[in-house]
Amino acid sequence: MKIDGMIGLFTKIINNPLSKVVLKNTLSKENGEVKLERWLKAYAEGEEIKSIEFNAIKKIIKAGLKAFGGDEEELKERLRDAYWRKGFISVIRGLVYFGVRKPFVAGSPFLVVWDLTYSCNLKCKHCYATAGKPWRDELNSQEALKALDVLADAGVTAIAFSGGEPLMRRDFFKIASKANEYGIFVSIATNGTLLTKENVKRLKECGVGFVQVSLDGDKEHHEMFRGVEGVFERVVDGIKNTINEGIMTCISTTATKLNYNAVFKAMDLAEELGVEWFMLFNYIPTGRGGFEIDLSAEEREILLKELWRRLNSTSVNFMSTAPYYARIAVQQKSDVMPTHFYNANLNGMYLAEFIGGCGAGRFYIAMKANGDIQPCVFFPLKLANVKEFSNGNDFLEFWKSNKILNELRDKDSIEVCGECKYKYVCGGCRARAYAYFKDYKKPDVGCLIAKRMLRRV
Numbered sequence: 001m002k003i004d005g006m007i008g009l010f011t012k013i014i015n016n017p018l019s020k021v022v023l024k025n026t027l028s029k030e031n032g033e034v035k036l037e038r039w040l041k042a043y044a045e046g047e048e049i050k051s052i053e054f055n056a057i058k059k060i061i062k063a064g065l066k067a068f069g070g071d072e073e074e075l076k077e078r079l080r081d082a083y084w085r086k087g088f089i090s091v092i093r094g095l096v097y098f099g100v101r102k103p104f105v106a107g108s109p110f111l112v113v114w115d116l117t118y119s120c121n122l123k124c125k126h127c128y129a130t131a132g133k134p135w136r137d138e139l140n141s142q143e144a145l146k147a148l149d150v151l152a153d154a155g156v157t158a159i160a161f162s163g164g165e166p167l168m169r170r171d172f173f174k175i176a177s178k179a180n181e182y183g184i185f186v187s188i189a190t191n192g193t194l195l196t197k198e199n200v201k202r203l204k205e206c207g208v209g210f211v212q213v214s215l216d217g218d219k220e221h222h223e224m225f226r227g228v229e230g231v232f233e234r235v236v237d238g239i240k241n242t243i244n245e246g247i248m249t250c251i252s253t254t255a256t257k258l259n260y261n262a263v264f265k266a267m268d269l270a271e272e273l274g275v276e277w278f279m280l281f282n283y284i285p286t287g288r289g290g291f292e293i294d295l296s297a298e299e300r301e302i303l304l305k306e307l308w309r310r311l312n313s314t315s316v317n318f319m320s321t322a323p324y325y326a327r328i329a330v331q332q333k334s335d336v337m338p339t340h341f342y343n344a345n346l347n348g349m350y351l352a353e354f355i356g357g358c359g360a361g362r363f364y365i366a367m368k369a370n371g372d373i374q375p376c377v378f379f380p381l382k383l384a385n386v387k388e389f390s391n392g393n394d395f396l397e398f399w400k401s402n403k404i405l406n407e408l409r410d411k412d413s414i415e416v417c418g419e420c421k422y423k424y425v426c427g428g429c430r431a432r433a434y435a436y437f438k439d440y441k442k443p444d445v446g447c448l449i450a451k452r453m454l455r456r457v
């Protein structure tokens with residue numbers, strides 16, 4: 001059977017009312033644990049259990065593997081890992097809430113980027129958070145731990161603590177440890193200046209698995225952006241410390257007109273230092289960052305093509321938050337598709353259309369230091385506040401039914417992008433549309449194809 005036929009069959013299995021009832025039941029809790037967790041552990045270990053639910057799950061996994069490709073033994077191996085089980089439960093919850101749709105919507109966010117504080121020891125020109133001093137209404141320790149309870153209860157797979165500078169918060173290690181105890185994958189986005197050997201050891205001890213360090217290029221550009229002399233060497237030392245401690249390390253560079261040529265130097269440095277990841281941030285004019293330093297669509301395309309070339313010729317995972325990066329991969333007829341957060345193995349265009357594109361409201365959401373929730377860190381539109389939720393169910397209800405999130409999930413109704421053949425693979429950056437037009441359904445003028453399509457209108 002062809003892949004589209006397999007997906008059709010998989011869709012039928014999922015949409016069958018009986019399957020839906022069974023799947024919904026597996027998401028209920030027994031002794032404080034989601035039942036599906038138990039079935040996935042058993043499946044991963046090759047146990048045989050006489051249960052309708054367990055057999056239904058096995059059947060759905062088999063149909064899913066046939067439709068989207070994948071190796072059963074490899075999946076079992078992955079499901080022995082708690083993070084993967086969390087992610088898988090979120091996939092099943094997504095199928096129950098939203099069905100099989102393009103692009104796919106997870107049943108609870110795979111990733112929450114949480115600006116823990118706006119306190120910062122630097123004053124970067126392009127800071128999306130206009131950070132410096134902490135806000136008066138930032139969540140205190142008790143409130144932050146309560147927010148964590150809610151997110152864990154909702155089945156969030158990963159949290160990236162950002163800011164400001166998250167390490168400026170005295171209770172950072174306490175909050176990160178608690179997240180880790182919940183089985184959540186913990187990462188941190190930092191300016192790198194506080195990554196001393198001692199701090200990095202503590203990060204490792206409290207289970208931080210990924211450290212993303214901002215770097216704007218060479219010394220000249222980095223210090224011009226960050227406004228502090230000598231900071232470049234401190235950051236490079238910090239990167240070396242995290243690599244030496246064996247924590248997955250990522251250099252992240254935000255490309256603007258001010259550092260365009262230096263971005264290539266940052267890429268070189270990532271290769272030289274041997275970090276595992278390099279993340280090219282798609283600059284969005286928001287916070288302290290103005291419109292005049294935004295790249296043209298042509299400049300962005302050149303950078304992304306260079307990123308793609310390096311991804312395929314070096315050992316560094318060269319990735320980008322720009323959704324058109326996935327479009328470039330598909331245009332190159334690649335077997336892998338770099339999304340915001342990982343490099344997905346593809347089964348042609350089919351899988352790309354399910355997982356690709358802007359993650360805001362699909363598998364990702366952002367939280368500000370005061371608990372305000374917005375679609376993305378670059379998208380200053382308040383949807384709720386975490387303090388409104390007393391448990392995970394409240395949060396899940398919000399995730400499922402929020403009007404704006406549902407509009408963001410609908411790629412067909414976006415102006416211009418909705419007519420593009422890459423709408424499900426990419427869909428444009430909704431934060432950029434919001435920044436330029438104060439309307440997230442408008443086109444993303446940062447993309448070359450959108451620009452050409454607009455000229456034709």
Ligand code: SF4
Binds near residue numbers: 428448
């Ligand atoms: S036109 Fe829109 S959907 Fe198409 S590639 Fe560009 S940003 Fe993506």
Ligand code: SF4
Binds near residue numbers: 322364431
């Ligand atoms: S709006 Fe979407 S594409 Fe843009 S930065 Fe946020 S998650 Fe990425």
